[in-house]
Amino acid sequence: xxxxxxxxxxxxxxxxxxxxxxxxxxxxxxxxxxxxxxxxxxxxxxxxxxxxxxxxxxxxxxxxxxxxxxxxxxxxxxxxxxxxxxxxxxxxxxxxxxxxxxxxxxxxxxxxxxxxxxxxxxxxxxxxxxxxxxxxxxxxxxxxxxxxxxxxxxxxxxxxxxxxxxxxxxxxxxxxxxxxxxxxxxxxxxxxxxxxxx
Amino acid sequence: xxxxxxxxxxxxxxxxxxxxxxxxxxxxxxxxxxxxxxxxxxxxxxxxxxxxxxxxxxxxxxxxxxxxxxxxxxxxxxxxxxxxxxxxxxxxxxxxxxxxxxxxxxxxxxxxxxxxxxxxxxxxxxxxxxxxxxxxxxxxxxxxxxxxxxxxxxxxxxxxxxxxxxxxxxxxxxxxxxxxxxxxxxxxxxxxxxxxxxxxxxxxxxxxxxxxxxxxxxxxxxxxxxxxxxxxxxxxxxxxxxxxxxxxxxxxxxxxxxxxxxxxxxxxxxxxxxxxxxxxxxxxxxxxxxxxxxxxxxxxxxxxxxxxxxxxxxxxxxxxxxxxxxxxxxxxxxxxxxxxxxxxxxxxxxxxxxxxxxxxxxxxxxxxxxxxxxxxxxxxxxxxxxxxxxxxxxxxxxxxxxxxxxxxxxxxxxxxxxxxxxxxxxxxxxxxxxxxxxxxxxxxxxxxxxxxxxxxxxxxxxxxxxxxxxxxxxxxxxxxxxxxxxxxxxxxxxxxxxxxxxxxxxxxxxxxxxxxxxxxxxxxxxxxxxxxxxxxxxxxxxxxxxxxxxxxxxxxxxxxxxxxxxxxxxxxxxxxxxxxxxxxxxxxx
Numbered sequence: 001x002x003x004x005x006x007x008x009x010x011x012x013x014x015x016x017x018x019x020x021x022x023x024x025x026x027x028x029x030x031x032x033x034x035x036x037x038x039x040x041x042x043x044x045x046x047x048x049x050x051x052x053x054x055x056x057x058x059x060x061x062x063x064x065x066x067x068x069x070x071x072x073x074x075x076x077x078x079x080x081x082x083x084x085x086x087x088x089x090x091x092x093x094x095x096x097x098x099x100x101x102x103x104x105x106x107x108x109x110x111x112x113x114x115x116x117x118x119x120x121x122x123x124x125x126x127x128x129x130x131x132x133x134x135x136x137x138x139x140x141x142x143x144x145x146x147x148x149x150x151x152x153x154x155x156x157x158x159x160x161x162x163x164x165x166x167x168x169x170x171x172x173x174x175x176x177x178x179x180x181x182x183x184x185x186x187x188x189x190x191x192x193x194x195x196x197x198x
Numbered sequence: 199x200x201x202x203x204x205x206x207x208x209x210x211x212x213x214x215x216x217x218x219x220x221x222x223x224x225x226x227x228x229x230x231x232x233x234x235x236x237x238x239x240x241x242x243x244x245x246x247x248x249x250x251x252x253x254x255x256x257x258x259x260x261x262x263x264x265x266x267x268x269x270x271x272x273x274x275x276x277x278x279x280x281x282x283x284x285x286x287x288x289x290x291x292x293x294x295x296x297x298x299x300x301x302x303x304x305x306x307x308x309x310x311x312x313x314x315x316x317x318x319x320x321x322x323x324x325x326x327x328x329x330x331x332x333x334x335x336x337x338x339x340x341x342x343x344x345x346x347x348x349x350x351x352x353x354x355x356x357x358x359x360x361x362x363x364x365x366x367x368x369x370x371x372x373x374x375x376x377x378x379x380x381x382x383x384x385x386x387x388x389x390x391x392x393x394x395x396x397x398x399x400x401x402x403x404x405x406x407x408x409x410x411x412x413x414x415x416x417x418x419x420x421x422x423x424x425x426x427x428x429x430x431x432x433x434x435x436x437x438x439x440x441x442x443x444x445x446x447x448x449x450x451x452x453x454x455x456x457x458x459x460x461x462x463x464x465x466x467x468x469x470x471x472x473x474x475x476x477x478x479x480x481x482x483x484x485x486x487x488x489x490x491x492x493x494x495x496x497x498x499x500x501x502x503x504x505x506x507x508x509x510x511x512x513x514x515x516x517x518x519x520x521x522x523x524x525x526x527x528x529x530x531x532x533x534x535x536x537x538x539x540x541x542x543x544x545x546x547x548x549x550x551x552x553x554x555x556x557x558x559x560x561x562x563x564x565x566x567x568x569x570x571x572x573x574x575x576x577x578x579x580x581x582x583x584x585x586x587x588x589x590x591x592x593x594x595x596x597x598x599x600x601x602x603x604x605x606x607x608x609x610x611x612x613x614x615x616x617x618x619x620x621x622x623x624x625x626x627x628x629x630x631x632x633x634x635x636x637x638x639x640x641x642x643x644x645x646x647x648x649x650x651x652x653x654x655x656x657x658x659x660x661x662x663x664x665x666x667x668x669x670x671x672x673x674x675x676x677x678x679x680x681x682x683x684x685x686x687x688x689x690x691x692x693x694x695x696x697x698x699x700x701x702x703x704x705x706x707x708x709x710x711x712x713x714x715x716x717x718x719x720x721x722x723x724x725x726x727x728x729x730x731x732x733x734x735x736x737x738x739x740x741x742x743x744x745x746x747x748x749x750x751x752x753x754x755x756x757x758x759x760x761x762x763x764x765x766x767x768x769x770x771x772x773x774x775x776x777x778x779x780x781x782x783x784x785x786x787x
Contacts, residue, residue, distance in 0.1 A: 022203070035203065039205075041228055041310070041652075049543075061366075062362060079544070101754060102542050104544065104547075106746055106754070107746070110542045
């Protein structure tokens with residue numbers, strides 16, 4: 001058995017994957033657990049595909065090997081598809097029901113991907129699909145989608161929900177603490193409601 | 199003191215504070231930039247910190263501080279060390295009195311770089327000690343020790359983290375921030391600091407004589423360590439050692455190399471005890487060469503046997519595969535996991551509202567048959583727009599441009615260079631182009647900041663690294679004083695004027711400079727500038743695709759018809775491009 005619980009968070013530069021991974025890291029510190037993570041920095045952040053690796057109880061390097069992630073959290077449907085090979089067969093995916101079509105599609109005249117076909121291509125995984133935008137709006141800010149997603153994934157993460165919520169409070173800007181705490185709970189509730197339904 | 203969840207570069211910066219750094223200078227470069235970025239925003243700052251204009255400048259400033267007895271840090275990315283190589287090589291001769299740490303961050307897989315060179319080669323070349331951390335915690339601990347080591351040896355110490363150290367995070371056990379800072383005092387000693395031939399010959403001998411003690415000291419420090427567990431062994435260095443530990447069986451010995459030069463006695467002692475050794479290190483076979491030099495009867499596997507790659511970044515899977523090739527069974531085997539096919543790529547792209555996009559658009563519109571040398575910055579992404587024909591290193595767009603023009607190539611040469619890159623190493627190229635009579639257009643993409651690496655200020659920004667207002671400089675005046683007589687500054691959001699300026703440039707001969715000036719759209723937004731978004735009138739859109747070629751991420755298409763998404767930053771350039779007048783500011787007819 002590998003000792004760490006490995007989470008890959010993927011999205012598009014600017015969607016807040018780094019903040020989400022910071023919350024998980026901070027939660028590990030609160031629970032006195034070791035953690036390793038890796039992030040995308042530099043030019044790759046300019047609207048490109050980004051990934052954060054987080055290894056709870058990790059002791060070695062920060063990189064997760066494809067096929068071995070315990071959980072994939074995707075802020076965009078297309079990015080879920082791009083990184084699905086990090087999960088083993090039937091692995092757990094928590095994905096935002098949201099699709100930003102890359103400019104490359106228009107520039108290179110590629111087929112425009114759509115929500116249904118992407119979800120169909122992900123159907124063999126254990127998928128929770130979350131409408132993060134509307135939950136974030138409900139929480140008070142569209143910018144809190146990353147924390148909604150973290151809340152939605154929290155039931156699959158071996159950290160206590162109270163710890164995660166405390167970590168959210170510590171990591172987000174002071175003015176947005178209440179909005180993000182709400183966003184976390186709304187995401188968590190939505191995922192719990194979704195369990196058991198096909 | 200406390201365990202915190204920190205980025206490698208944050209751990210490094212904190213260790214500098216623990217070590218009482220007195221002077222820090224650097225030039226931004228991924229993955230090194232956050233070290234100075236963190237030091238420069240410290241509230242109680244009892245040390246000097248600067249973003250210098252290039253790596254050589256940073257190195258020399260920090261070296262001088264170390265000559266004054268201060269603890270000095272200099273940061274850059276690996277290719278920056280090429281720029282600073284001149285003072286580096288001779289600083290090994292002069293040595294230092296205060297501790298001097300040269301951080302040069304390597305980038306295996308070239309995530310954000312033009313090559314995969316290995317800083318450990320420079321350390322060997324200059325005969326300087328080099329520390330190579332295997333984890334974020336070790337990066338912190340090594341930096342804390344490096345200043346003292348530098349003082350003890352009287353030599354600069356090279357510190358070589360890689361991307362997966364700088365940009366990894368982990369739980370880091372930190373020490374207390376120091377409060378003892380030194381007063382600079384330059385002690386005049388021409389025999390040490392004036393490297394005329396008579397002095398330098400002596401200094402070279404002194405440097406060579408320091409080597410044996412240096413190697414022993416590095417073993418004592420414990421950064422090169424080993425555990426003997428069987429007749430087979432792995433020798434690993436840097437972050438690759440962490441990947442090895444993840445998959446290494448209990449009965450295989452392990453040596454971890456974290457400091458160079460490697461003491462031959464220590465290494466021979468380890469290698470000799472094994473029948474078979476696999477060397478695992480990213481980039482160059484530096485450790486492997488050392489192992490092969492000391493090995494007498496041991497079979498050595500590594501890059502030279504094709505067991506593990508020379509290029510790219512490793513993962514535990516790379517190491518597991520290499521172990522198997524060398525006849526060692528790893529504790530974990532990884533599934534073959536291939537990415538899904540046919541997923542449209544999402545490469546990084548110039549932001550919606552980026553000033554570079556209209557500049558490239560106008561340049562290509564006016565100079566349809568032009569050759570476009572470019573440089574290093576966000577604008578290298580102009581490649582996607584067909585606006586970048588060459589990129590080799592910082593400052594090389596003007597020189598490559600003048601070289602092409604003076605080679606007799608008949609098509610017009612229009613090169614692009616950012617403001618920070620121009621000030622870094624672009625200026626001498628401009629002076630040279632004018633002096634030697636090149637016929638070309640130089641476009642300075644002036645977004646007022648060093649954007650790609652995380653928006654560091656430069657002399658063109660108007661503030662220093664610590665936020666102090668700085669003397670305003672004029673790019674126009676710099677170009678004119680280099681001898682350029684035709685210099686035009688233009689707002690790239692004003693497409694008609696921009697096109698007109700390119701057309702005027704086309705009519706002239708000699709070196710012509712266009713300064714396209716508009717703040718980076720990210721810094722503009724952060725400073726509170728809000729522009730109204732634009733929208734497409736579906737009634738008027740003919741689906742001609744003129745805006746498609748502009749390549750803005752805020753323009754999407756439903757079939758042939760364009761629409762503008764919420765990414766729109768309101769630059770309004772697409773409204774000028776649209777031939778049917780279908781694009782206008784939101785809320786206006």
